[in-house]
Amino acid sequence: xxxxxxxxxxxxxxxxxxxxxxxxxxxxxxxxxxxxxxxxxxxxxxxxxxxxxxxxxxxxxxxxxxxxxxxxxxxxxxxxxxxxxxxxxxxxxxxxxxxxxxxxxxxxxxxxxxxxxxxxxxxxxxxxxxxxxxxxxxxxxxxxxxxxxxxxxxxxxxxxxxxxxxxxxxxxxxxxxxxxxxxxxxxxxxxxxxxxxxxxxxxxxxxxxxxxxxxxxxxxxxxxxxxxxxxxxxxxxxxxxxxxxxxxxxxxxxxxxxxxxxxxxxxxxxxxxxxxxxxxxxxxxxxxxxxxxxxxxxxxxxx
Numbered sequence: 065x066x067x068x069x070x071x072x073x074x075x076x077x078x079x080x081x082x083x084x085x086x087x088x089x090x091x092x093x094x095x096x097x098x099x100x101x102x103x104x105x106x107x108x109x110x111x112x113x114x115x116x117x118x119x120x121x122x123x124x125x126x127x128x129x130x131x132x133x134x135x136x137x138x139x140x141x142x143x144x145x146x147x148x149x150x151x152x153x154x155x156x157x158x159x160x161x162x163x164x165x166x167x168x169x170x171x172x173x174x175x176x177x178x179x180x181x182x183x184x185x186x187x188x189x190x191x192x193x194x195x196x197x198x199x200x201x202x203x204x205x206x207x208x209x210x211x212x213x214x215x216x217x218x219x220x221x222x223x224x225x226x227x228x229x230x231x232x233x234x235x236x237x238x239x240x241x242x243x244x245x246x247x248x249x250x251x252x253x254x255x256x257x258x259x260x261x262x263x264x265x266x267x268x269x270x271x272x273x274x275x276x277x278x279x280x281x282x283x284x285x286x287x288x289x290x291x292x293x294x295x296x297x298x299x300x301x302x303x304x305x306x307x308x309x310x311x312x313x314x315x316x317x318x319x320x321x322x323x324x325x326x327x328x329x330x331x332x333x334x335x336x337x338x339x340x341x342x343x344x345x346x347x348x349x350x351x352x353x354x355x356x357x358x359x360x361x362x363x364x365x366x367x
Contacts, residue, residue, distance in 0.1 A: 092118060192204070248275050302341065
């Protein structure tokens with residue numbers, strides 16, 4: 065990768081990735097970014113140097129100048145953090161670059177979507193595995209940044225991981241890669257489709273949601289039953305029944321089971337997912353783009 069014009073309207077590389085990492089990859093410079101991130105407003109040169117704890121004004125000025133313009137903005141009032149600098153601090157604070165989780169297993173509220181058995185979450189390394197203690201099906205196994213769980217008590221950590229997963233689903237719905245912010249393509253795949261993931265054989269669901277980023281290669285898979293949970297019509301139906309489906313982990317939804325979905329049309333592709341809440345069933349029919357194309361009401365509950 066090199067300096068110059070990048071793909072996309074009006075996007076120009078100001079720094080090569082190598083140069084950007086070279087600039088921020090110094091203890092004093094990271095301390096400057098961290099101090100500005102914690103500040104309530106602009107900091108003068110002297111205030112900033114004292115917060116960083118740098119004894120040599122000349123050396124400190126050199127490191128500050130390396131950051132200025134791209135990561136730090138100098139103003140009449142002092143120095144402020146620019147958005148790229150804030151992104152660097154955020155990446156460090158997330159723990160994704162520097163931390164891993166100690167091995168620990170805790171029980172999980174909810175039930176297995178395959179056999180209705182009990183669930184347990186194992187936190188280890190850079191991921192969380194929510195596994196059925198009966199059939200051993202992995203209900204979820206994402207790589208979760210350690211900071212997602214750092215501020216939660218152990219018992220609440222699985223639910224926090226579930227909300228983080230929902231944020232990824234929302235990013236996919238919006239077409240934005242949660243890893244690099246690039247354009248994310250999303251679609252429903254059937255088992256025999258060329259771009260269906262290798263693990264998907266059609267047994268756990270009629271279709272699988274595939275989202276991938278051409279820029280960084282990040283990918284995201286979810287069965288149709290889970291992919292629909294961020295669709296406005298599905299969110300609204302849960303809201304009518306006092307369920308905040310955005311805040312609720314998938315494994316805590318009583319209606320959600322593997323194999324509920326069915327293909328109602330191949331061309332154009334239509335996949336139906338019935339959702340039952342408080343004895344009311346609505347079937348949401350989604351298209352290839354994972355958008356709700358139709359809603360079917362069960363008898364006696366049509367508006």
